[in-house]
Amino acid sequence: MHVAKERSETNARWLVVGGGVMGLKLADELSQLGQDVTIAEAAPQFGGLTSAWELGDVTWDRFYHVTLLSDSVLRRQLESLGLEREIRWVETKTGFFADGRLMSMSNTMEFLRFPPLSLFERIRLGGTIFLASKIRDFRAMEKQSVESWLRRWSGKGAFEKVWLPLLKAKLGDAYRQTSAAFIWAHTQRMYKARRSGAKKEMFGYVPGGYARILDVWTQSLSDRGVRLLSGHPVNHVRRINEDGESRLEVDFGDGRIESFDNVISTVASPLIAQQCDQLSDDEKAKLIAVKYLGVVCGSMLLNRSISPYYVTNITDTWVPLTGIIEMSTIVDSDGELGGNHLVYLPKYMIDDHDDLNEPDEVYKERCLKTLEQMYEHFSRDDVLAFRVARAKYVAALSTINYSTRLPPIVTSVPGFYALNSAHILEGNLNVNETLHLGEVKLADEVWPDFLARGGVAAGGMRVG
Ligand SMILES: Cc1cc2nc3c(=O)[nH]c(=O)nc-3n(C[C@H](O)[C@H](O)[C@H](O)COP(=O)(O)OP(=O)(O)OC[C@H]3O[C@@H](n4cnc5c(N)ncnc54)[C@H](O)[C@@H]3O)c2cc1C
Structure with missing residues (x-):
């Protein structure tokens, strides 16, 4: 932990924009620092990419998620929520589909x-x-x-x-x-x-999946006085100087306007550029220039398993999928999935690719046809439920010399911060890296800037 947890005597009003794990982490840290925190999420529920939905009779993550033994920041977060000791660790196998054959590469x-x-x-x-x-x-x-x-x-x-x-x-x-x-x-x-680990590939999950983690986490934030607003898209943020007072005015749409002292936006970089007109042209250009990978991801509930592998990587170019993820090789089928099997069928692509908007039925049909060609024993009659999730902004693409072109976290608009997963430089996108980034950048950049602007009271906080 980088920020010493000594409570402030005068609370500043903070708005965290985006209720994914980054937003929740920042709200958590700021509330521990004694700040007055509101978190606004556009969707009806919190969690962003980690949020859950119903697939047939089962509630599980819209996108597949596992935890690694080395995910120390995430495990620490789960510990603080009383969930770490519940993680079930399972040894996994990896498959490869190459030259029309499925083989183990474990x-x-x-x-x-x-x-x-x-x-x-x-x-x-x-x-x-x-x-x-x-x-x-x-x-x-x-x-x-x-x-x-x-x-x-x-x-x-x-x-x-x-x-x-x-x-x-x-x-x-x-x-x-x-x-x-x-x-x-x-x-x-x-x-x-x-x-x-013990040289083996061990992946873990919390029983109940991310739906449970998010329930416990949002409840704990609410118990500590964080105001949680779902269904609240932030449209615009503007700094206003009036009557000798300076504040950030936030437009939630439908005439809902509120004022805050500080706003941290955790949403995708091109969306941050649209959120604050007062950013400089250079800041906006840098935010818009961040390219993202998007994903279309089928979730399929089946009454039988299709393979023993958690991930099947594919080298045959005719297969129009990034991989096949059989979640039920890890997640207990009887305990969590009503005795059924859960398979994810993701296809990643650049954020402006037309196929991101392909109709669900077309994607589903392509997935089923592909599986029929890949696995002799696969039958679409075994499929109990199939849904398609999609996300345009999943991970910032690490282009050549990416780190030299990043937009600033502390922007030219006083009190407006742009801190999202695009700042992950030394890892690929995952929850652990996202939480780590939030913790470090809050302590090293956002908080010192807040202090330098006079945002701390006597007995206040120090950065260690
Ligand atoms: C297919 C897939 C598989 C993955 N597998 C794993 C895994 O196995 N292990 C792992 O650790 N990680 C995995 N991840 C990564 C993990 O999901 C991300 O690291 C994490 O969820 C990123 O969180 P975030 O808060 O940065 O972004 P997001 O979850 O995208 O959150 C941003 C939030 O901002 C909200 N928002 C957008 N615009 C506005 C607005 N105007 N106003 C208010 N709110 C707004 C969005 O609705 C969203 O909730 C996976 C991701 C995907 C897509």
């Missing part, structure tokens, strides 16, 4: 036998992953494209047979603009996960 021996590659190509592939795990400074990686870095170390064969299909599956055509920091961050997370 350990080193299986990796070394991976049929599509020659022995030499496998050695170069293994060496590349090992090298990425040893590199400490992401800045060297973000200067070069992911394609050129992988070609250099893995060679043509392994690149074209393994990396290229995986990059296309994960990033679509956006892989061409992506830096090598992407593969570096991914490798670091997986290596860390294994280092902190």
Whole structure:
């Protein structure tokens, strides 16, 4: 924890915009600092990308989520909510669908036998992953494209047979603009996960999924006096100087206007540019320039399992999916899913891709047809429920030299802060990185700026 928790005597009024995990984390930290906090979420419920929905008779996350043993900030957060000791840890297996065959890639021996590659190509592939795990400074990686870095170390064969299909599956055509920091961050997370476990891949979840975490978290915030507003989209934020007093006026639409001393927006960068007209042209240009990956993700409840693998990676280019995620290899089917099986079918793409708006029925039909071709035993008659979730702004794309073009967190509008997951530099998007970023940037940038503007009372807070 970076900010010492000594309560202020005069509370400033803070508005946190966006009720995803970043917004909840910031509201949590600020309330512990004795501030007067409101959190406004546009959707009817809190949680953003982690929020849940009903699929048939089951309530579970709209998008698949697992926790790693190495997710220390998230585990600390869960501990503070009394949920950490409930996490169920499960050993997982990884599959690969390559050359029309499904195979296991869950350990080193299986990796070394991976049929599509020659022995030499496998050695170069293994060496590349090992090298990425040893590199400490992401800045060297973000200067070069992911394609050129992988070609250099893995060679043509392994690149074209393994990396290229995986990059296309994960990033679509956006892989061409992506830096090598992407593969570096991914490798670091997986290596860390294994280092902190017994060399096995262990993934965890809280019984009840994120719906339960969010219920407990929002209740705890409300108990501590945080005002939680769902169904409250923030349209505009404007600094007003009137009668010798300066404040931020927030327009929630439908004539609802309220004043705050400080506003932290956690929503996607291009949306922040629209929220505050008073930002400078340079700030707006930087916010709009952040490109995002979006996702369309099928959720399917079945009465039988389709594979023993949590993730099945796909290198066959005819398969129009990023991967196949069988959540019920981790989540207890009887306890949580009414004895059924839960499979996610995601397809990631750049935020302005037309397919993000593809009708649900078209996406569903493509998924079912694909599964019928991939798995002999799969039948659409086994599908009990199918829903399609989509999100335009999932993760900021780590383009070449991304860190040098980031918009500022402390903006030129006094008291208006722009702090969202686009500031994750040394990792790929996940809840742990998001919470860590919120904690660190609040302590290192937002809070010192607030103090410098005179926003603290006697006996106030210090930053450690
Ligand atoms: C398919 C998928 C799989 C994932 N798997 C994992 C995983 O296994 N493990 C893991 O740790 N992480 C995973 N993640 C990542 C995780 O979900 C994110 O790291 C996290 O949810 C980001 O939270 P956030 O608060 O930054 O953003 P968001 O959740 O996007 O929150 C932003 C919020 O702002 C709200 N908003 C937007 N505009 C306005 C407005 N004008 N006014 C008010 N509110 C507004 C939105 O409705 C939203 O609730 C996954 C994500 C996806 C999409």
